[in-house]
Amino acid sequence: MKKITVALAGNPNSGKTSIFNMLTGARQHVGNYPGVTVEKKEGLCKYAGFEITFVDLPGTYSLTAYSIEELIARNFIIEEQPDVVVDIVDASNLERNLYLATQLIEMNVPLVLAFNMSDIAQRKGLLFDIEQLSRLLEAAIVPTVGNKGKGKLELLNAIVEAAQRDKQKRTHKVNYGSEIEEELARIEALVTEKEPKMAAKYGSRWLAIKLLEQDTDITAKVHNKEVLAPAAASIGHLKTIFAEEPEIIMADRRYGFISGACQETVKTTVESRHSKSDMIDSVVTNRVLGLPIFLLLMYLVFFLTFKMGEYPMGWLEQFFGWAAKTIAAFWPPGSESLFESLLVDGIIGGVGGVLVFLPNILLLFLAIAILEDSGYMARAAFIMDRIMHRIGLHGKSFIPMLIGFGCSVPAIMGARILENKRNRFTTIMVIPLMSCGAKLTIYALIIPAFFKEQWRGPVLWLIYLIGIAIAIICIKVLRLTVLKGETTPFVMELPPYRMPTLKSVCIHMWQRGWMYLRKAGTIILAISIILWAAMSWPKPGGHSLEGLSSDEVHKTKLEHSLVGRVGRAIEPALTPLGFDWKIGTALIGATAAKEVFVSQLGIVYAVGSSDEGSQTLRQKLQANYTPLTGFCVMLFCLIYAPCVATVVMTKRETNSWRWAMFQFFGLTALAYVLTFFVYQIGSLITG
Amino acid sequence: MEHKQPRPLSTVRAGEKVKLVSVNAGHGLNSRLASMGLLPNVEITVVNNTHPGPFVISVKDSKMMLGRGMAQKIMVV
Numbered sequence: 001m002k003k004i005t006v007a008l009a010g011n012p013n014s015g016k017t018s019i020f021n022m023l024t025g026a027r028q029h030v031g032n033y034p035g036v037t038v039e040k041k042e043g044l045c046k047y048a049g050f051e052i053t054f055v056d057l058p059g060t061y062s063l064t065a066y067s068i069e070e071l072i073a074r075n076f077i078i079e080e081q082p083d084v085v086v087d088i089v090d091a092s093n094l095e096r097n098l099y100l101a102t103q104l105i106e107m108n109v110p111l112v113l114a115f116n117m118s119d120i121a122q123r124k125g126l127l128f129d130i131e132q133l134s135r136l137l138e139a140a141i142v143p144t145v146g147n148k149g150k151g152k153l154e155l156l157n158a159i160v161e162a163a164q165r166d167k168q169k170r171t172h173k174v175n176y177g178s179e180i181e182e183e184l185a186r187i188e189a190l191v192t193e194k195e196p197k198m199a200a201k202y203g204s205r206w207l208a209i210k211l212l213e214q215d216t217d218i219t220a221k222v223h224n225k226e227v228l229a230p231a232a233a234s235i236g237h238l239k240t241i242f243a244e245e246p247e248i249i250m251a252d253r254r255y256g257f258i259s260g261a262c263q264e265t266v267k268t269t270v271e272s273r274h275s276k277s278d279m280i281d282s283v284v285t286n287r288v289l290g291l292p293i294f295l296l297l298m299y300l301v302f303f304l305t306f307k308m309g310e311y312p313m314g315w316l317e318q319f320f321g322w323a324a325k326t327i328a329a330f331w332p333p334g335s336e337s338l339f340e341s342l343l344v345d346g347i348i349g350g351v352g353g354v355l356v357f358l359p360n361i362l363l364l365f366l367a368i369a370i371l372e373d374s375g376y377m378a379r380a381a382f383i384m385d386r387i388m389h390r391i392g393l394h395g396k397s398f399i400p401m402l403i404g405f406g407c408s409v410p411a412i413m414g415a416r417i418l419e420n421k422r423n424r425f426t427t428i429m430v431i432p433l434m435s436c437g438a439k440l441t442i443y444a445l446i447i448p449a450f451f452k453e454q455w456r457g458p459v460l461w462l463i464y465l466i467g468i469a470i471a472i473i474c475i476k477v478l479r480l481t482v483l484k485g486e487t488t489p490f491v492m493e494l495p496p497y498r499m500p501t502l503k504s505v506c507i508h509m510w511q512r513g514w515m516y517l518r519k520a521g522t523i524i525l526a527i528s529i530i531l532w533a534a535m536s537w538p539k540p541g542g543h544s545l546e547g548l549s550s551d552e553v554h555k556t557k558l559e560h561s562l563v564g565r566v567g568r569a570i571e572p573a574l575t576p577l578g579f580d581w582k583i584g585t586a587l588i589g590a591t592a593a594k595e596v597f598v599s600q601l602g603i604v605y606a607v608g609s610s611d612e613g614s615q616t617l618r619q620k621l622q623a624n625y626t627p628l629t630g631f632c633v634m635l636f637c638l639i640y641a642p643c644v645a646t647v648v649m650t651k652r653e654t655n656s657w658r659w660a661m662f663q664f665f666g667l668t669a670l671a672y673v674l675t676f677f678v679y680q681i682g683s684l685i686t687g
Numbered sequence: 688m689e690h691k692q693p694r695p696l697s698t699v700r701a702g703e704k705v706k707l708v709s710v711n712a713g714h715g716l717n718s719r720l721a722s723m724g725l726l727p728n729v730e731i732t733v734v735n736n737t738h739p740g741p742f743v744i745s746v747k748d749s750k751m752m753l754g755r756g757m758a759q760k761i762m763v764v
Contacts, residue, residue: 061719061723062718062722064718064719064722066718066719067719092748093747093749094748095724095747095748096723096724096746096747096749099722099724214714244709244727245717247714247717247718248717248718248727251718251721251722251726252726252728255724255729277750281734281735281743285737378752385752385754389754491719491723491751491752491753491754491757492752493723493749493750494743494749494750494751496750
């Protein structure tokens, strides 16, 4: 089997991901480009005697050196030399999408164009003379409908054919006009003479073009004064002629080339003046209706996840309860088996607590996927931008924060959509303040224990709102101090509304849900075992366990264990907050995963294995603490150190332990100070 | 012959069609806008201009949102 590599390029919103999924099915692998936080997606496909490795390059509008995504896409093509590059083009938006194609043509790669969303183009009344256009662009063109799987075989055929063809010399070039072409020829000759190795690798015309564009990456790579000085002179010369940077003129000429090609080959049969999208937008982004519609949709999203999630959550709880009992049944009752304890208390208790929340999280991600795929998310970012801008963030920031209500881990990863580093870091720092699903378990335990029926809903809302309010304050402070700087100019494409397909929505939902599951399967499993060990050792000596009930036995063991001792040791620091050593041990455990808080508290109160629905635990809490303490516990848990999985993800996305630790300790310090004040003032009031 | 004075895009009302003259911005932004189709002489239709808040325009069949600061830097006739 012959092995080939095919790179997939294209604009954001061109449907590249659905083409990638269409070609590779489930055989995908996600990683990172070395040294950066840009995702690298690879997938496999076997066809016609070829084993094809597809690499999904980051979506870009062009291949300049201005953003890391573009550099990665560009460098991949130059360094890895894929056998074919497929440019996925939104056929209903042809001219803008072909800009990238012109750049790929200039890199002289074997090119195949996928005219994606060809169904929408057809509906718009667009007719393409594919043969002519293909000849003009010197690349095979295949109409596709990625999210319906249409065009797969034709595309694969075109790819295989392009891979087998010899590299041709291109005849149709973008002509930049006599003045620029003159300078290009001059620089091209210089490059071939003075930097032959680079000329051979990159192509001398391409290098000349990049130098004239003042491409920072290439200029740094060439660093030969004998080339750069004449290049600078050319640039100066052209600037005087055009009263504009050569780069802009060249962009203009590229669009001219595209326009010319399209004029000959693209016909519109129907004049659509008010597309459906515009009509929907006039309501959705309406000055008066926009915000209420947005709030209504957000309410529906949360309603869906919390209410509908209750049923599968209940089933999972029952399942884990049953699993625990069944496994425990292998050992005689009252046995002291370490292995049994490891399985039941450590693994099932720890991991089960996380998995129980999976339905909730999947539903939230499902709702978000629907909003994204339909195109509404972009409008929501627009509506939120007004508010976000006032606190110093970008409208797009609201999207990762929304995900944060499900789980911080995919939310932090989702912050990648923010191009500006300062915006991104600020958003990442405050995402843990969006109460995630795990923190909900804590609230679900405490609220019914201390508050009467009619207060429970409002108190829950209050906690969520406090989280958001504190986040806003933190953002303001961060933006005024550590992450100072201008907010980026807001430029965001508004894709037309589309009917989301079940397939694409499920794929998106699963991609994020998978991260949550993986966190459970790996980090939490590992930490659960470590915690279990820290809870089981050191063991209480000799006869101290005689005569105690099994629950009390558990309790005593915990007191003697490492976790218990640490809890007692930090108790003096916790009393001003209204906490005791028992809550202390639960807080320590919860750094692994917030859900652990509940099970820890259950153990320390000797109610055996318990969950947030446990009545006995609630009764014990009610007997031992005041509602003020209950509230303070929730406040503290809301703010303090994020779980290990979140810390790891923060480190990954900021590429620095310093920021991750800043988040960890900063939030904990904030939690301590705030809870201190609330408790002290609260005690004064309640007397 | 009437020669119109370039004005900022932010002053254009919704529904109006204008032509881009120049962009008063740094290199990076200029290039980014250019690659998205915002070049001299391109036709821009203003779709939405509510204040305060982003700006929605239509260029070459695709709709884009711009921040207010951006719209002030783009000169059109």
